[in-house]
Amino acid sequence: MANGSDQAGLGIASQDCGIVQFDGWHDARARFEADLAPRLGGHLPKKVGETTYQHSKLVVRIAPRRFWLISDGLLPPIDIDPELGCMLQLGEGRVRLGLSGWKIKHVLERCVVVDWDSLQEGEGVLVGFHHVPVLLLRTGSFQCDLFVPRSFARSLVDWISDVSSGVR
């Protein structure tokens, strides 16, 4: 996708991203996580919404038994023992919207129920963004990434741009 609006105070950049989903079976959860963790390069996040960086890749526990591995580029498939869980490519369905600028806190507080001041850099949170399920990841003091369903992306960019225009 092309870059979004870039107003003074808030820039919006849109890009494709790689997402691979891993799902473990209820009766093999511990073995699934023990098998998955080293293959993703380290520890898995413990709670839903928590994230870990693994060799420039982001791992998010998106549900109790479900993880997303996110990177900027295409991710190769990682085979999972079918007795432990399964893998699914999801990168085509989502767009990574990068927001940056001094307005970011003021814009986000008009969009999502997130306490920006409490959100640590590298921390992700699942939010309802103008009724759309979105993963928000804080990437800096004045930056965050939104992983949004592709079909909603343009509508959300319009929404964010309009919100931003009202922030003085």
Place this chain on the structure above:
Amino acid sequence: MKRLNKLGRIDRSQPVAFTFDGKAMTGFRGDSLASAMLANGVKIAGRSFKYHRPRGIYSAGPEEPNALVTLGTGGRREPNLPATTVELADGLVAESQNRWPSLKFDLQSINSWFSPFLAAGFYYKTFMGPTRRSWMFYEHFIRKAAGLGRAGEQPDPDRYEVRHLFADVAVVGAGPAGLAAALAAAEAGANVVLVEQDFMAGGYLLSETQDGEAGAWLAGMLVRLAGMANVSLMTRTSAFGTYDGNVLGLLERHGSRSADPKQGEARQTLGLLRAKSIVYCTGSIERPLTFANNDRPGVMLASAARIYLNRYGVLVGKRVLVAADNDSAYSAAFDLAAAGAQVTIADSRTQPAPQLLEQARRAGVAVRTKSTIAKAIGGQSVRAVLLVEPSGRVTLESDLVAVSGGWSPTVHLTSHLGSKPVYRQDIRAFVPGKVGAGQFVAGAVTGSFILGTVIDEGHRAGNEAFMFCDATRSSRARVQRDPPKTDAGPGVVGDENPGLREESPLSPPPEDARLSMQVSDGVGGKMTLAKGKAFVDLQMDVTVSDIALAHQEGYRSVEHLKRYTTLGMGTDQGKTSNFYALSAMAGLRGMAIPDVGTTTFRPPFTPVAVGALAGLSHGQHYKPFRRTPIHDWHVSNDAEMLETGLWMRPWFYHASGHDVNEAYVAEMRNAREAAGLMDISTLGKIAVQGPDAAEFLDRVYVNGFAKLPVGRARYGVMLRDDGIVFDDGTTTRVGDQHFFMTTSTARAADVMSRLEFLLDTAWPDLRVSVSSVSDEWAAMSVAGPKSRDILAAAFPDLDVSNDALPHMGLLEGRYRDKPLRIIRLSFSGERAYEIYTGASVGKEAWCRLMEAGTPFGLKPYGLEALGALRVEKGHVAGPEIDGRTTLDDLGLRRMAGKRSGFVGEVLGRREAFSDPERPRLVGLRCVEDGKRLRGGAILFRPSEPVQGHGLGRITSTTYSPTLDAWVGLGLLASSAAQEGAELIAHYPLKGEAVRARVVSPTFLDPKGEWFHG
């Protein structure tokens, strides 16, 4: 009334021009609209709701029942705003309400003459006959005769926003308690949001003179709080509701400083403040007194008269009668006298405190004890008052009656979550009951009226709130309140204010402290001392006699009283009337006040504009739109786009015809004769994975999937638990443990949610993962006799022959390094292929197909043509799967065969579903030349009268170019559903009646030869 040259917190160097009822007036920066109106000599501010009696400004805050005005013009017109809460702004246009032709001369004040017929509940008794519909006739006239302001009819050009805010400690009310609480919590380390509805912080302290000790203390506190980075002071912000999880609803007014907010800047913001703990310092509201004509302009709360004097520099009367039954009104009397008014206090008590009487003597204020006001005399405004005293009746000339019947703590916010207020006999008022975890109360809302105590409570509550919200930092919370200092800041003391003594800032002051009070007896015996209307609820025109009438007629519960008399149901929510009403009812019932109880407190505490509730969610942002990966191609190729749910879909292409009717027929004809391309990316798509995936599908579909080979697709139908058809679609086995399910566009989210629900609750033992991949895949369908040729041309590397890709077969590959799936399916009845590719290359794939297909006559077709093609083929869709139909109704029973164990199977066997008269799916063909069938038409036998629900209805129709006839699908009673039978299709909306014949629902290619081979 006159503006003084001194006193007040207004800036006399900054005049502010405004109009009231078209008359140009001038106030000053720092004025409220009410204070500016008073300064300009406005006595009548509005007309009453029912009787159209003249009303003046009664209070100085959000409790104002009388002075409701409409602000702005055109789309910015906003009615029913209390002038007492409006900050004066340059160019402000205010208009009085509910009067005609003018405020001073209102013809509808004639209503007052008919008041004996207009008592509480009069319309329940009077306007119910002679027929049941009579009310509909009367209502029009009643609505015209009574009411408040009118909303604007033009679109509001202003911007409104919604914000989500967070705080460790939220403090509601920036009076002395709130300021102390905020400081304590902030000094302990909490992030504090201090919310104040006024445009100035200070609360009660703003009614004190600015150059006094209270003023200095306030100024010092504001300086200290402003210097703290962890304190956010939100003035002009009303906390209108408390919600679960310590969430406060806030309404922030930005545009009130200017009548024309800057472009792009929000006029109001709805805030949802999530706090770890809340301190309520909401203060209290002075109670009025009831006496004859207690609503006349010139009657005002004593505290309001003092505020107008000390905050705004407006002396609201020259000959003032202060009618009171408590100490607090003496403060107003003393200040008014000091400003030059001739003041008399009529104190209904036998023996006021001697020091008060001594202070009054020194101030030149006459005090009449055991003196009760019985009546205000005057038409358009007060001229005199009638007092009842032991020696008899006394008439005093007066142009201002300042009344005080005690104080009611503002318990609304603390009660919103269901906590019942508790009655305190010692102060004869309700105070907050047990508040929720993390909630604290301080100040006058608790019934504390001593300034030193109020500040101490605020400080303590701030510390407790901090400790609650952050136990890890509780050791720091032992911060003590600042000791008295001699410099500016909290604890600043003076010799004149006994409530703030330096040596003992926390000790209770002497009895003459200005906030101390003795409360009234509530109802007392003052209600019938003189002839004339004595109002309880000024805004809703509810009188003492209305309450008596409600009691007499059996409406004795306060909840019934409220609804029968409309007491407390105005925009002020009865802030000045509720206590009197329930104490009156207690008196009438011979009960104690706490036994009568209170009505239920609900948000909002003060009105909230609908615009603020909507925020930006209107117009194009009313809901988010979903766009397919091919959206831009449709738009640039002149498609007429249509909202379907959240999706934007091409309805038809203008290149196909000048309107939809011409275009869709051309598009479906092209699909039948050559080939058409349809964007089907909106279909729901779900990945079903796991060792038990096939078993799972066997349970959710009525037909079996366990034996479906890899590389094959199957049409499936799901039922709800109750046996009603839920949705249909196809599922393709892409791997041994991996299925690719499609659902209808409309039901995509419902099906996904349903599958997750079943896995989480019914079959948690199944090792199955379901994931929505609707956005993952761009999807398009190429349909028509030339479809295979087009596919082969577009993807020359793939073998799409009938052998390699038979009907219901799957072919997988790569397109531009993205996954590609081609499934041979037909919804149109033609040979057709569904092409799925990665969403990021969806538009490219579409363009490639168009380019390859153009030599074969390929053209795009839209939603209208898609619906028409499926009707010709007899495929059911949303109009038939409408939440009421069963497998048998839709002719799908054969899919289930003799299977069992699937969802909906048991309840699908209910007797009612076997009723031979249940409607079943039929085809219908119009048999009249020049006429058409319409969806929704009701079906009747020709011999039967056209009335009632008929034998069934038409669900979908289309013109069939192949048959050159209008055809349709319908649901028709089985007894009438014999093929060949003729029916009348009646369409009442247009008064049409058309003859139609029952035929097979499969209009074309009944053997399915077109899509095979």
